[in-house]
Amino acid sequence: MSYLAHQDDVHSAALAPEIKMRIAGLTKKYGATTALHPVDLEVRSGELLTLLGPSGSGKTTLLQLICGLTAPNGGQLFIDGINKTLAPTHQRDIGVVFQNYALFPQMTVQENVAFPLQMRRTSRAESDKRIKHALEIVGLANYGHRFPGELSGGQQQRVALARCLVYQPSLILMDESLSALDRQLRENMQVEIKRIHRETGATIIFVTHDQEEALALSDRVCLMNAGRIEQIGTPLEIYERPQSAFVANFIGISNIVSGQVTASGQLASADGLMPLPDGFTPAQNNSSATMVIRPEYIELADHGGYLHGDVVETIYVGSETRLLIKLASGTLITARQSAGQKSRQLGERVFLRWQTSHARLLAG
Template identity: 55%
Template structure:
């Protein structure tokens, strides 16, 4: 079972010795099959109260299936879902204390902003005075108090998304699930809404499970990332852990930009590759001889470092304000990416370069 920073505590039941993970949300051996097709391998993890966990991965990786299993939109083939210590695996969607936010806002066009936000409270039979108070405080939280009387058609995309978020936060569900909620927004508005959701999470203390395929979004917003691939959990950890210490070549390649050199580990301190023999980080170990060395572009420098160097020819230069990205072609045509700071000398197109890295700035992965 996966436990990481921010996860619940793993304990053993005193009578059976069974390992149990304690947390706000616990999934144990949860899996889904459609005939011979596996949509999700049996998976286990826990989410602590107040945590922001992102399910990240490419299309078909199992992240949306896992979200649907948690909320009950899809029936599990095996395993269980435990929320606040109660097994809710067989409960229908409407009986699970879960809030849902989707990419499409699904606002009621005939209701005002305030009426849209009040709707889930009315459906739960809350008193009018309580509804008015909660709607007012939630409108303040999403900075929409001045638009309470407007209809959805009179709002921008970002404002509509904030209404959808407020409608979910207002009734204070035990867990909030978000499925690509920013997918319909443009880049600038998307980045603004990322900050808004982080603020809402911090101020409300809500437990959030968030689905996205956008790696930058996951890095920016999450307490932890659950990286998924081929219908299973590839790696679970904080954004820093996954970015700086990926466990597999897939994790390194999917999160950010990486230079990956595949080769044969000598069982000691070097990796033999078609591009040369490279010194490994001190204490590096791998489960097999077939391994790969990962170097992030910001850890590559012009010139040899610690005996590690590769040669190439500059094929492209991309200026991005605070950094300049240099793309070079190695001898076999494969790309090499360097990030240079504003004070670093920038080579010319078609210039031959040598790039190196400090051995402890690389990561050995399977």
């Protein structure tokens, strides 16, 4: 390859990351219910993407369409650039880990992990090598002889993951696969999945309804709502720049105040005038709008501020105290009081302000 050709390759690779999976207008109906409205989505090679959304938003439906467990009513699906819309599951090079890990109880861990290789008629020597490696990756190298009933929930979960990793799929789908675990185990498994993702370079699509889990794990989060994609972005983009009130509400705690944009460049709410956030575009003048401010950006003062209200609840959560502040209109605002800050009492009147760079303005 000439030096110039090589330069071109590098250039085009930088412009367009390799796309592992592309979905165009994929849709699914169950009778009169539209579980998935036409959806477009690109997942990059080696990416860990989470599908996040409330119950019934279409996460499992989308996952089932990707792995071929159900057929779409329209649209197309490409894996590595090849149309796989109607291909059977085994022709998609996909590994799936479901919430109920469905291990065979009468088989040992070793036999469970060997199962997909037997189905693929892999040689004995190659199988042994791969099983050993898969069990090492999930930290169960010494558990091969045990039966699933002799393992903890988290260990069973890791066997299910090893059984998926053993045939080295380049695309792994995981549906709520940590939700049955307790908090400590779940956090350990999140660290494990991040490590496995790094070590194997596999593309992972991970379904969860837990927003903290999505933010902790993902390269990008795809937030779903009522069968549609509401927003796709890095955890930081989703958290800091929600594009709708739904996203702001679903990801962490958000304070939302509605009002009208005034000609003088403020948002007039029932509780006071607030300066518009940085980057505001005048086209939204005189329209209804919603201001979104995260609790950590609310500054409390004894006077002044844009809004004021009374402390109606203090909630101690270990690392901080959350204050619920009720405005005259009844709107509740959540603020944080970290260690070292002036402590506020129930019933106390407080005045609220924030840096305009920390607020977001949404239409409507």
